[in-house]
Amino acid sequence: MIVGDLLHLDDLDIRLAWGTPELLARQITGVTSTDLQDPARYLQPGELVLTGLVWWQPEDGSAALRFATALRSARVAALMAGEGTHGAVPAGLAEACRTHGIPLLAVPAGTSFRAVTDRVYLRLWGGLQAGVQDAAAIPEAARRELAGLIDSGAQAAEVLAHAVSRLGVPECSVSTTGGRVIAELPQTAAAPPAARTTGPGTGTSTSTSTSTDPGSGTALPVGPQENSPFDGWLLHGGPPAEAAATPMLRALADLLAPLAARAHAEAAARRRAAGRLLGRLAGDSPADLAEALAACGLPAEGPLVTVAARIDGGPDDWAAPALAEALHPLGVPFAAGTDPAGRTAALVAAPAARVAERLRRARPALQARLTGRRSLRAGVGPAAAADAGQLRAALVQARYVLAGAAGPVGSTAELDSLAGLLRGIPPEVTAAFHTRLLAPLATHDRENAVSLLGTLTVFLDHDGSWARTAESLHIHVNTVHYRIRRIEELTGRNLARLQDRLDLRAALLCAPAGR
Numbered sequence: 001m002i003v004g005d006l007l008h009l010d011d012l013d014i015r016l017a018w019g020t021p022e023l024l025a026r027q028i029t030g031v032t033s034t035d036l037q038d039p040a041r042y043l044q045p046g047e048l049v050l051t052g053l054v055w056w057q058p059e060d061g062s063a064a065l066r067f068a069t070a071l072r073s074a075r076v077a078a079l080m081a082g083e084g085t086h087g088a089v090p091a092g093l094a095e096a097c098r099t100h101g102i103p104l105l106a107v108p109a110g111t112s113f114r115a116v117t118d119r120v121y122l123r124l125w126g127g128l129q130a131g132v133q134d135a136a137a138i139p140e141a142a143r144r145e146l147a148g149l150i151d152s153g154a155q156a157a158e159v160l161a162h163a164v165s166r167l168g169v170p171e172c173s174v175s176t177t178g179g180r181v182i183a184e185l186p187q188t189a190a191a192p193p194a195a196r197t198t199g200p201g202t203g204t205s206t207s208t209s210t211s212t213d214p215g216s217g218t219a220l221p222v223g224p225q226e227n228s229p230f231d232g233w234l235l236h237g238g239p240p241a242e243a244a245a246t247p248m249l250r251a252l253a254d255l256l257a258p259l260a261a262r263a264h265a266e267a268a269a270r271r272r273a274a275g276r277l278l279g280r281l282a283g284d285s286p287a288d289l290a291e292a293l294a295a296c297g298l299p300a301e302g303p304l305v306t307v308a309a310r311i312d313g314g315p316d317d318w319a320a321p322a323l324a325e326a327l328h329p330l331g332v333p334f335a336a337g338t339d340p341a342g343r344t345a346a347l348v349a350a351p352a353a354r355v356a357e358r359l360r361r362a363r364p365a366l367q368a369r370l371t372g373r374r375s376l377r378a379g380v381g382p383a384a385a386a387d388a389g390q391l392r393a394a395l396v397q398a399r400y401v402l403a404g405a406a407g408p409v410g411s412t413a414e415l416d417s418l419a420g421l422l423r424g425i426p427p428e429v430t431a432a433f434h435t436r437l438l439a440p441l442a443t444h445d446r447e448n449a450v451s452l453l454g455t456l457t458v459f460l461d462h463d464g465s466w467a468r469t470a471e472s473l474h475i476h477v478n479t480v481h482y483r484i485r486r487i488e489e490l491t492g493r494n495l496a497r498l499q500d501r502l503d504l505r506a507a508l509l510c511a512p513a514g515r
Contacts, residue, residue, distance in 0.1 A: 001027070001028045001120065002024065002025050002026060002027055002028065003019070003023065003024045003025070003026045003028060003048070003077055003078040003103050003105075004021075004024035004025060005028075006048075006078075006080070006105055006116075006120075007024075007105070009116075009119050012107075012111050012115060012116060012119065013108050013110070013111055014080070014105050014106070014107055014108075014111070014116070015105065015106045015108075016103075016104075016105055016106075017081070017089045017094050017097075017104040017105060017106045018094045018097050018098050018103065018104045019078070019103030019104060019105070020103075023078075023101065023102075023103040024103055026046070026077040026078065026103070027046060027077065028046060028047070028048045028077045028078070028120065029044065029045070029046035029047060029077070030044060030046070030047045030048070031047065031048045031050065031116075031117050031120050031121065031261060031265075032044075032047050032048075032049055032050070033049075033050040033051070033052075033113055033117070033265050033268050033269075034049060034050070034051055035051055035052055035053075035054040035055050035272060036055065037055045037063065037066060037067060037070075038066065038067070038070045039067075039070055039071075039074075040070040040071070040073045040074045042317075043070075043071070043074035043076055044074070045074065045075040045076070046075070046076070046077050047074075047076050047077060048076070048077055048078050048079075048080060048120060049071060049076050049078070049079050049080065050080045050082070050107075050113050050116065050117070051067075051079065051080070051081055051082065052082045052084065052085050052113070053081055053082060053085045053086055053089075053090070053093075054085060054272070055067065056085075056086065056090060056093065058090075061092070064090060064092040064093040064095070064096040065092075065096045065099070067093070067096070068093070068096035068097050068099065068100045068102055069096075069100065071100065071102050072100040072101070072102060076102065077103075078102065078103040078104070078105060079097060079102050079103070079104050079105070080104075080105045080106075080107055080116065081093060081104065081105070081106060081107065082107045082109070082113065083106055083107060083108055083109050084109040087109075088106075089104065089106045113265055113269075114262055114265055114266065117258075117261045117262060117265050118150075118151065118258045118261065118262050119151075120261075121223060121257050121258035121260075121261040121262075138167065138248060138251045138252065138255070139167075142166050142167055143251075143255070145162065145166065146159060146162060146163060146166075146252075146255050147255060149162060150255065150256070150258050150259060151258075155183070155259070156174045156182050156183040156256065156259050157182075157183035157185075159255075159256065159259065160172060160173075160174065160183050160184075160185045161185055163252055164185050167248065167252075171185070171237070172184070172185060172235060172236060172237050172249065172252075173185070173235075173236045174222065174233060174234070174235055174236070174256065175233070175234050175236060176230065176231075176232065176233060176234070176325060177229060177230060177231065177232040177233070177234055177369065178229070178230035178321070178322065178325035178365065178366055178369060179325070179365040179366070179368075179369075180325050180328055180329070182233065182263075218235075218236065218237035218246060218249060219234045219235070219236050219237075220234065220235045220236075220237075220249055220250055220253040221233070221234060221235075221253065222234060222235050222253045222256045222257055222259075222260045223256070223257030223258075223260035223261055228315075228317065228318040228321050228322070229318070229322075229369035229370065230318070230321040230322045230324075230325050230366065230369060231264055231267070231321050232260070233256070233259075233260040233263070235249060235252060235253040235256060237249045267321065267324065270296070270324075270335065270336075270337075271320050271321070271324070271336065271337040271338070272337065273292075273295045273296050273335065273337070274296055274320070274335035274336055274337025274346070274347075275337035275338050275339060275340070276292060276295070276337075277289075277292040277293065277295070277296055277298075277335055277337070277347070278337055278338070278339035278343075278345055278395075279339050279340045280292050280388075281339075281388060281391055281392050281395065282339055282340070282341065282392075289386070289388050290386075293386055296333075296335035296347070297333045297335070298333050298334075298335055298347060298349060298386070299333065299349055299386065300386055301385070301386055302349075302383070302384060302385040302386035302387075303349075303383040303384060303385055303386075304347040304348065304349055304383065304384060304385075304386060304391065304394075305347070305348045305349075305350060305351065305352045305355050305380065305381065305382070305383050305384075305394075306345065306346070306347060306348075306380075306381035306382070306384065306391065306394040306395045306397070306398040307323065307327075307336075307345060307346040307347075307348060307355060307359070307378055307379070307380050307381065307398055308343070308344070308345045308378065308379045308381070308395065308398040308399040308401070308402040309322070309323045309344045309345070309346070309376070309377065309378040309379075309402065310343075310344060310376075310377055310402065311370065311374055311375065311376050311377075312373075312374060312375040312377060313372065313373050313374040313375065314370065314374040316338060316342045316344070317338060319338070319344035319376070320336050320337050320338050320344045322366050322376055323336040323344060323346050323378070324336045324346075325362065325366060326358060326359050326362035326363070326366060326378075327346060327348060327355070327358065327359075329358065329362075330348065330350050330354065330355070330358055332348065332349045332350045333348075333349045334346055334347065334348040334349065334350075335347050343399070345395055345398065345399075347391070351383065352380055352381070352382060352383055352411060352412070352413060353411075353413065355380050356380040356409060356411040356413070359378050359380065359409045360409045363376060363378075363408055363409060367408075375408065376408065377402060377405070377408050377409070378402065378408070378409045378410075379398045379399060379400070379401030379402030379403070379405055379409075379410045379411070379412075380398060380401065380409070380410070380411040380412065380413075381394040381395060381396075381397040381398030381399075381401065381412050382394050382397060382412050382413075397412045397415075398412070400412075400415075401414075401415060403423075403426075404420070404422070404423030404425065405423070406420075406423065418502075418505065418506060418509065419509050422506060422509050422510060425510075427512065427513075430510035430512075431510065431512045433506070433507060433510050434507050434508075434510040434511050434512065436507075437491060437493075437503060437504060437507035438453065438491070438504075438507050438508070440490035440491060441453045441456065441487065441490055441491065444486075444490060450483070452483060452486060452487050452490070453508075454473075455469070455473065455480070455483045455484070455487065456487050456504060456508070457508055458472050458473055459480070459484060459495070460501060460504065460505050460508070464495065464501065466480050466481065491504065
């Protein structure tokens with residue numbers, strides 16, 4: 001498919017804003033939607049880039065040029081700009097595209113990016129596969145039927161059911177690369193499966209199945225695999241995936257590509273809406289909060305549970321799709337995205353304990369998708385009413401738990417001890433506090449055989465009992481009295497006072513890792 005073909009797609013009314021015949025002859029290899037100011041690292045050569053122009057601000061005269069520069073560096077095929085946000089394609093963007101030799105097409109407000117994406121992928125992986133070796137595995141009449149179903153908006157479960165009844169393909173299923181089942185059918189099934197996803201905007205799913213077993217059969221990519229390890233689709237041929245059926249499965253995977261592209265576009269739109277909501281909550285006086293909640297499919301009254309997430313050692317934009325993959329099986333409205341500061345969070349219409357349990361169950365499969373020392377972590381905050389102040393406070397708590405949880409998934413419900421509270425404080429702060437209070441004892445212990453730090457720890461562990469401390473250390477009680485007096489002299493604290501005991505206990509808990 002070439003760029004010029006986009007101008008002739010029926011009913012889409014796409015117009016040429018700028019481009020030369022030579023540029024319109026460029027080949028399109030895929031589609032990516034973005035509203036980032038600098039999306040270069042997420043783009044591939046030959047892609048068609050769709051943007052709603054959310055990033056463009058009239059007062060920023062250089063924004064269009066920066067965006068076009070990013071597209072040129074990625075060697076994209078063309079830019080398609082939606083007119084819904086600003087009413088028209090800005091003249092400055094057309095000029096920037098002219099400068100960098102990027103064909104620019106305008107999408108009217110009445111045409112959805114989903115319709116464009118579906119039509120492009122149908123051309124790329126559906127109707128234009130006649131020259132591919134595996135395409136002949138599906139008879140042309142059946143191919144037309146399946147392509148017609150997909151073009152009409154059918155879901156993956158319906159397409160699989162039709163493929164089973166029409167072609168007799170072996171047992172198969174479709175899952176995300178994160179392991180969540182989209183649809184599955186045994187060879188004899190004729191009805192839609194229990195696991196399927198909902199339409200755009202809600203972020204909900206009725207699926208109760210959360211994993212597949214790719215090792216038991218063939219696993220084929222469906223359409224282009226996206227940037228994060230959690231965005232792509234896989235078609236699984238269940239056991240046994242006979243060699244004779246593999247070409248048919250590959251052809252079916254090609255046909256399903258528009259559905260994968262549609263799902264990816266919808267998920268990206270939900271993440272953008274969630275990001276806008278989180279951005280409003282981060283402001284001092286968030287406006288139109290109810291409108292932002294409604295755009296994410298969240299209840300206007302609440303309560304909503306806050307979740308913060310990150311992938312240590314991984315890109316910032318990976319955490320949001322991973323979090324969405326984990327939350328889908330809850331079957332409740334949620335919004336997961338990344339705020340303007342690059343922090344990933346979610347608001348979920350479910351009890352906090354249920355959310356935490358779901359994240360713990362989902363994490364092993366998601367973690368298995370990460371390589372190297374990357375680690376997915378999450379913190380679950382309390383439930384809050386759909387009020388800006390309460391939600392902001394709940395997000396602060398979720399992020400605090402994320403920073404200090406002892407395990408990969410923490411919850412404010414578990415924040416019930418001094419040790420748990422201190423874990424959320426930056427290590428540079430706790431290390432300084434530890435040194436400030438206990439450095440004299442550490443110096444003493446380096447120069448003497450007797451450990452005053454050890455004695456202090458045992459004394460506080462035994463609630464200040466002289467006798468039990470002596471018994472634990474196998475020393476005379478008078479020796480305990482002597483050591484405690486020495487600790488008090490060096491630290492300037494009185495261990496008969498509760499406040500001083502708490503200070504020293506906190507200092508011990510703030511010891512840097514390894515000490």
